[in-house]
Amino acid sequence: MTFVIAICVAVTFAVSIYLMLGRELKSVAMGVFLLGHAANMSIIAMSGSPVMTPDEQSLDAEAPVHLTAVDSPQMKDPPVLAERYTDDTPLAQMVDPLPQALILTAIVISFGVMAFLLTLLVVTNRKTRTIDVAELAEEARKQ
Amino acid sequence: MTDHRIILLCVIPLIAGLISIALINRKALSRLVGVASFAMMLGLSLSLVLKIAGAEDDASSILVSQMGGWSAPFGISVVFDSLSGILICAAAAVGLGAYVHSFSVLDPRTERRYFHPLMQLLMLGVNLSFMTGDLFNLFVAFEIMLMASYALLTIGGSVQQLRQAYKYILLNILASTIFLMAAGMVYGMFGTLNIADLARIVAEIEADPSRDLPAGFNALAVLFLLVFGLKGAFFPLWFWLPDTYYTIPISIAGLFGGLLTKVGVYTVARLFPLIFASDGTSTISDGVMLGGTSTIIQTILIVSAAFTMFLAVLGAVSQHHVRRILSVHVISQVGYMVFGIAVMTGNALAGCAFYMIQHMVVKCALFLCCGVMEKHAGTDDLDKLGGLLKRDWFLGVLFFIAAMSLVGLPPLSGFFGKMVIIREGFAEDMWYLGIIGLVTGAITLLSMLKIWSYGYWNPDIAPTTAKPDKVKATSKPAYLAISALVICALFLGLGAEAVYKVANRAGAQLENPEHYITAVLGEDAYAEVDRLIAQREAEPSLVGDAELTLAAPEPEVSP
Numbered sequence: 001m002t003f004v005i006a007i008c009v010a011v012t013f014a015v016s017i018y019l020m021l022g023r024e025l026k027s028v029a030m031g032v033f034l035l036g037h038a039a040n041m042s043i044i045a046m047s048g049s050p051v052m053t054p055d056e057q058s059l060d061a062e063a064p065v066h067l068t069a070v071d072s073p074q075m076k077d078p079p080v081l082a083e084r085y086t087d088d089t090p091l092a093q094m095v096d097p098l099p100q101a102l103i104l105t106a107i108v109i110s111f112g113v114m115a116f117l118l119t120l121l122v123v124t125n126r127k128t129r130t131i132d133v134a135e136l137a138e139e140a141r142k143q
Numbered sequence: 144m145t146d147h148r149i150i151l152l153c154v155i156p157l158i159a160g161l162i163s164i165a166l167i168n169r170k171a172l173s174r175l176v177g178v179a180s181f182a183m184m185l186g187l188s189l190s191l192v193l194k195i196a197g198a199e200d201d202a203s204s205i206l207v208s209q210m211g212g213w214s215a216p217f218g219i220s221v222v223f224d225s226l227s228g229i230l231i232c233a234a235a236a237v238g239l240g241a242y243v244h245s246f247s248v249l250d251p252r253t254e255r256r257y258f259h260p261l262m263q264l265l266m267l268g269v270n271l272s273f274m275t276g277d278l279f280n281l282f283v284a285f286e287i288m289l290m291a292s293y294a295l296l297t298i299g300g301s302v303q304q305l306r307q308a309y310k311y312i313l314l315n316i317l318a319s320t321i322f323l324m325a326a327g328m329v330y331g332m333f334g335t336l337n338i339a340d341l342a343r344i345v346a347e348i349e350a351d352p353s354r355d356l357p358a359g360f361n362a363l364a365v366l367f368l369l370v371f372g373l374k375g376a377f378f379p380l381w382f383w384l385p386d387t388y389y390t391i392p393i394s395i396a397g398l399f400g401g402l403l404t405k406v407g408v409y410t411v412a413r414l415f416p417l418i419f420a421s422d423g424t425s426t427i428s429d430g431v432m433l434g435g436t437s438t439i440i441q442t443i444l445i446v447s448a449a450f451t452m453f454l455a456v457l458g459a460v461s462q463h464h465v466r467r468i469l470s471v472h473v474i475s476q477v478g479y480m481v482f483g484i485a486v487m488t489g490n491a492l493a494g495c496a497f498y499m500i501q502h503m504v505v506k507c508a509l510f511l512c513c514g515v516m517e518k519h520a521g522t523d524d525l526d527k528l529g530g531l532l533k534r535d536w537f538l539g540v541l542f543f544i545a546a547m548s549l550v551g552l553p554p555l556s557g558f559f560g561k562m563v564i565i566r567e568g569f570a571e572d573m574w575y576l577g578i579i580g581l582v583t584g585a586i587t588l589l590s591m592l593k594i595w596s597y598g599y600w601n602p603d604i605a606p607t608t609a610k611p612d613k614v615k616a617t618s619k620p621a622y623l624a625i626s627a628l629v630i631c632a633l634f635l636g637l638g639a640e641a642v643y644k645v646a647n648r649a650g651a652q653l654e655n656p657e658h659y660i661t662a663v664l665g666e667d668a669y670a671e672v673d674r675l676i677a678q679r680e681a682e683p684s685l686v687g688d689a690e691l692t693l694a695a696p697e698p699e700v701s702p
Contacts, residue, residue, distance in 0.1 A: 020313065020317075025309065028309075028313065032313065032316050035316065035317070035320050036320065038320075039320045039321075039323045039324050039327075040323075042324050042327060043323070043324065043327035043330075046324075046327045046328050046330070046331035098330065099327065099330060102279055102323075102326070102327065102330070105279070105283065106282075106323050109283070109286045112286075112290065113286075113290070113316060113319075116290065116293055116294070116312075117312065117316075120293075120297060120305070120308065120309075120312070123297075123300055123305065124305050127300065127302055127305065128302055128305075133309075136302075136305070136306050136309075137306060139302055139306075140302050140303050140305075140306040143301075143302050143303065
């Protein structure tokens with residue numbers, strides 16, 4: 001699972017950098033938007049793979065019935081919960097909530113930044129009749 | 144020591160910002176709210192700094208407030224130690240100065256475009272960045288500060304501003320994204336985001352010979368250095384700064400030049416000596432890292448400091464506009480601070496802290512002087528300036544004191560910062576950095592004299608329509624702000640001993656994480672590290688083995 005997310009992060013990053021290098025400010029803004037998503041996905045990947053749900057466990061016959069962070073080395077302990085891990089509590093089925101809280105905050109912030117950037121784009125277009133980087137530079141040189 | 148008053152330093156600008164949104168069309172009232180907010184921040188931070196300066200030992204001189212009563216590694220801690228304290232004081236003073244200055248230079252239409260709330264929200268972000276004890280909260284504080292700075296950068300919306308703003312905004316968004324990922328990586332590696340908890344874990348791993356820091360730790364440190372280096376305008380990452388500061392209204396340029404780069408430098412000073420500059424093998428004695436073990440990060444910092452100081456000052460000499468000279472000088476002075484951090488002894492960090500506050504005050508004063516110069520002459524091009532000393536001798540005196548403080552002529556403030564940093568550099572065998580620092584100081588003098596002789600001493604009066612008396616009459620707030628900042632700078636120079644009492648404590652607290660950790664996490668948080676160190680000292684064989692393994696491969700290589 002982590003591997004899949006890692007590939008997603010890499011592709012998203014590549015696309016977003018490609019867009020940000022574009023000449024048109026619209027594509028730059030889209031690149032910025034994607035960049036935020038890539039960062040959020042990378043936090044998910046780095047915070048450890050989610051614990052499998054009971055359905056998935058039954059599909060995977062090899063896996064032990066109660067898959068906890070302690071049993072499985074590739075899973076990370078959720079540090080907030082680690083000390084209370086026991087096989088018979090619902091906590092054993094939980095994913096560490098903190099990275100998701102981080103991502104939620106980051107999404108809200110990137111939303112605000114995006115709103116600002118798009119507003120700036122509109123203002124630029126009104127003032128200079130262009131949203132092309134080279135033409136904007138030309139316009140600025142004239143003044 | 145718990146003291147919940149410290150969070151007021153964030154609450155005051157927040158409330159003042161919200162009030163001034165409501166008062167956006169009432170100029171006098173919103174100015175009053177703004178000045179009151181800055182004055183309250185200044186008064187509160189001064190009283191808190193005096194309180195911690197009077198505390199008897201290092202441990203009780205760190206004020207902590209746990210937000211919402213959640214205990215330390217789980218909740219957000221807000222920490223007010225000596226470094227944060229003096230920086231917040233200086234930030235409030237600089238903010239007040241730039242704010243009052245704006246009354247006389249800012250276009251009234253620009254002022255109505257939410258200038259007042261943005262200033263307050265910028266201060267909220269800056270204060271929170273200086274105080275927060277949590278890495279993710281630091282990210283949030285940065286975003287608050289950056290958002291306000293984006294808006295202030297484009298305020299008025301001239302085409303030039305818009306063009307430069309994209310560069311600044313995109314670079315900062317990229318840096319913020321990397322910061323976010325790095326914070327995620329920290330959490331993945333150590334399971335904590337609390338700075339004190341992180342310092343504790345790293346110190347424990349270092350003290351324990353059987354454990355190593357996680358793989359990729361240095362990569363993580365480099366990511367953080369990239370982020371903060373971009374905000375602080377360190378050597379290869381400083382290209383955005385001169386163009387950006389050239390286009391914005393001069394009061395805002397003064398505030399940015401004084402404040403924003405320092406936030407980046409502060410975070411490096413806070414995080415790197417404690418956490419990221421260790422490679423897990425450095426010698427620890429009594430919890431203090433001994434000098435001499437140069438890590439990869441330290442090497443990067445040294446190279447960056449040298450190039451930042453020297454290349455930027457050369458850039459400043461080559462410029463011919465006052466604003467550009469001052470902007471490029473911001474970078475050069477940041478080099479001295481990185482120098483102080485790279486040396487990484489307590490004294491050097493104290494020098495760095497002192498240099499940061501004096502530079503905030505002096506640089507802001509110089510930018511504000513430049514604002515009045517532009518009012519007199521209508522331009523900041525040195526070729527067209529001249530005869531300002533005859534027109535306005537008072538401004539000349541203020542500018543001269545500020546410029547010489549920046550250069551660092553004794554007994555002015557810059558001298559004491561540079562002296563301590565360079566002396567420590569020589570003491571730690573970084574003589575090359577010391578020499579570069581001295582040469583940079585000399586070239587700084589050259590470029591400041593350039594402004595002085597072209598602008599003030601040059602006998603030709605520039606062709607300008609502005610009458611000197613009229614300019615003086617409309618610039619009263621500006622003179623008030625500049626004089627106050629210059630008096631602050633004089634105080635920092637003449638009263639350097641008193642300021643260094645606090646700065647030395649800041650340096651000691653940065654060098655030795657024990658007090659910071661126990662203040663945030665509780666009395667017994669550092670016990671494990673102490674136990675491991677005692678254990679290691681009791682069994683010198685382990686250390687001996689490590690040295691043997693290091694020394695062993697050499698004979699095989701030499702034939």
